[in-house]
Amino acid sequence: MLSPCLIVDDHExxxxxxxxxxxxxxxxxxxxxxxxxxxxSRAYHDEPSLIITxxxxxxxxxxxxxxxxxxGRYHLRHDTPIIILTANASKAVIxxxxxxxxxxxxxxxxxxxxxENRVKQLSKHTKAKKPPQFYFEMYQSDPAKSTExxxxxxxxxxxxxxxxxxxxxxxxEETPIAPDTLGDVKASPQPSSEPKDxxxxxxxxKYTVGHQELxxxxxxxxxxxxxxxxxxxxHHDDDDKAxxxxxAQRFRDYIASHFLLEEDILExxxxxxxxxHAAIHQRLARQAQYVLLQCQADPTLYRSEFFKxxxxxxxxxxxxxxxxxxxxxxxxx
Numbered sequence: 001m002l003s004p005c006l007i008v009d010d011h012e013x014x015x016x017x018x019x020x021x022x023x024x025x026x027x028x029x030x031x032x033x034x035x036x037x038x039x040x041s042r043a044y045h046d047e048p049s050l051i052i053t054x055x056x057x058x059x060x061x062x063x064x065x066x067x068x069x070x071x072g073r074y075h076l077r078h079d080t081p082i083i084i085l086t087a088n089a090s091k092a093v094i095x096x097x098x099x100x101x102x103x104x105x106x107x108x109x110x111x112x113x114x115x116e117n118r119v120k121q122l123s124k125h126t127k128a129k130k131p132p133q134f135y136f137e138m139y140q141s142d143p144a145k146s147t148e149x150x151x152x153x154x155x156x157x158x159x160x161x162x163x164x165x166x167x168x169x170x171x172x173e174e175t176p177i178a179p180d181t182l183g184d185v186k187a188s189p190q191p192s193s194e195p196k197d198x199x200x201x202x203x204x205x206k207y208t209v210g211h212q213e214l215x216x217x218x219x220x221x222x223x224x225x226x227x228x229x230x231x232x233x234x235h236h237d238d239d240d241k242a243x244x245x246x247x248a249q250r251f252r253d254y255i256a257s258h259f260l261l262e263e264d265i266l267e268x269x270x271x272x273x274x275x276x277h278a279a280i281h282q283r284l285a286r287q288a289q290y291v292l293l294q295c296q297a298d299p300t301l302y303r304s305e306f307f308k309x310x311x312x313x314x315x316x317x318x319x320x321x322x323x324x325x326x327x328x329x330x331x332x333x
Contacts, residue, residue, distance in 0.1 A: 002050035002081065002119060004029035008039040008062070009054040009085070014108075018052060021112045025119060036060030040068060043076055050122070052083045052106070052115075055093065063096060070100045071139045072132025079129040081122050085110065086297045094297045098290060099138065099152050101129055105296035107241075117245050125252055127289070156290045165312045200229035201314065209322045210329035211265060217258045218318050224250050225310045232303050244302035248292050251310070255288055262322075271325055284317060 005027045009015045012034075019030040031046050033039035035057040043051065051069070055062040062084055072078040084097050087108040097105075103126060104118045130152065138152070149157045157165070203222055208215050224247055231243045259281045266274045291309045295301045 002122065003027045004031055004046055004048045005050045005052065006031050006033060006039060006042055006046065006048035007052050008033045008036065008057070008065070010034055010057045011054075014054070014110075018110055018115065021110070021115050022052075024112065025116055027119075036062060036065035039065055040074060040076065043069065043080070044074060047077060048080060050081050050083070050119075052085065054085045054108075055087075055089055063093060063100075066097060066100050066102055067135070067139050070129070070132070070135035072136065078132040078135065081126055083118055083122075084297075089297060094294060095150075097297075098293050099150060100135060101127060101152055102293065103127065105293060107297075107299065113242065114245070117249070121249065121252070125256070151286055151290050154286065156287050161287075161312075164316060165308050199226045201225055207319060207323070208326065209318075210326040214258075214262055214265065214322070217254070217261055218322070220250075220254050221258070221310075221314065221318065224254060225314060228302075228307055228310060232307060241299050244295070244299060244306070248295065248302070248306070251288070252292070255285060259285070265329075266325065269329065271328060273325070277321070277325070280317070280321060284313065288313075 005019075005022050007015050007018050007022070007030060009018070009032075015032045015034075019032060022030050027050075031042055031048065033042045036053070037060045039051070039053060040060070042048070053062040053065060060068075066082055066084065068074070069076050069080060069082065070078050081103040083104045083106055084102050085108050086094070086105050094105075103122055106114050106118055134152070149155055149159070149162065201222055203219055207218065209218070227250075228244075228247050231240065231247065263274070263278055263281065266277060271277070288309070291301075291305055295306050
């Protein structure tokens with residue numbers, strides 16, 4: 001369990017509330033700080049296993065504290081998991097937090113279920129951090145030079161990839177409600193009382209990669225795409241955020257299990273382009289992390305950026321990339 005947990009906010013009631021939530025989740029030790037300056041002192045002396053911090057504080061805000069922590073300043077433990085609390089944060093601030101490897105975001109006011117989801121997420125997928133010098137060099141550079149396509153100094157989406165994500169026009173089979181060109185899916189104004197088949201994409205044999213386990217794994221991704229479509233097109237209530245959080249976690253689990261399975265199979269079969277394919281996986285994992293963090297910071301992006309990225313993944317990776325090794329696997333049977 002992530003303990004002790006340091007909670008940083010300039011409102012005492014918010015600190016106390018989140019602290020009680022954390023203890024209810026089994027985090028035994030909770031310490032607090034009223035701003036980033038006090039938090040740095042606490043982080044040095046108490047060495048927390050998790051930090052949950054607000055963004056807007058004086059004299060040191062949450063972003064500056066994240067940058068200092070990751071840079072290893074003042075002998076701080078640079079790889080401590082950090083969750084940023086957001087409330088109408090700008091896109092530029094969110095991007096800068098992602099550049100410095102924030103581990104997760106939560107929207108204020110914080111709900112117990114949201115905190116539980118983030119703690120579970122970090123227990124499963126805490127990302128390995130780069131050496132402090134890497135972040136320190138970024139810290140010394142002008143952050144204005146960064147772009148939304150960068151993630152801790154590495155390009156996440158090339159301009160070409162970004163255009164592909166924005167402009168996919170390939171028809172998707174048997175779509176019951178026509179979406180925009182990968183924008184928000186338009187909900188049916190008057191849903192019919194007749195049963196609907198709400199699948200956005202149906203599995204077809206042309207999607208097979210020539211291996212049953214891998215096909216079954218990719219069908220999990222297809223289910224995530226279809227369930228995301230259903231959440232966008234048919235669900236419009238207070239549970240939307242919880243639905244999308246659950247879908248995002250399913251996507252994280254799919255990435256971890258699918259890449260491991262696929263790489264093990266391709267390496268065991270001595271696939272000639274194994275290294276190139278594994279490199280594609282690494283890039284996709286970075287891109288997915290970037291999109292998922294953006295959506296945590298601004299849940300409205302689940303309806304646009306998350307759904308766009310899922311379709312991009314399906315069309316440009318599963319359909320166009322994975323099927324390239326189909327003949328190789330079939331011949332090896």
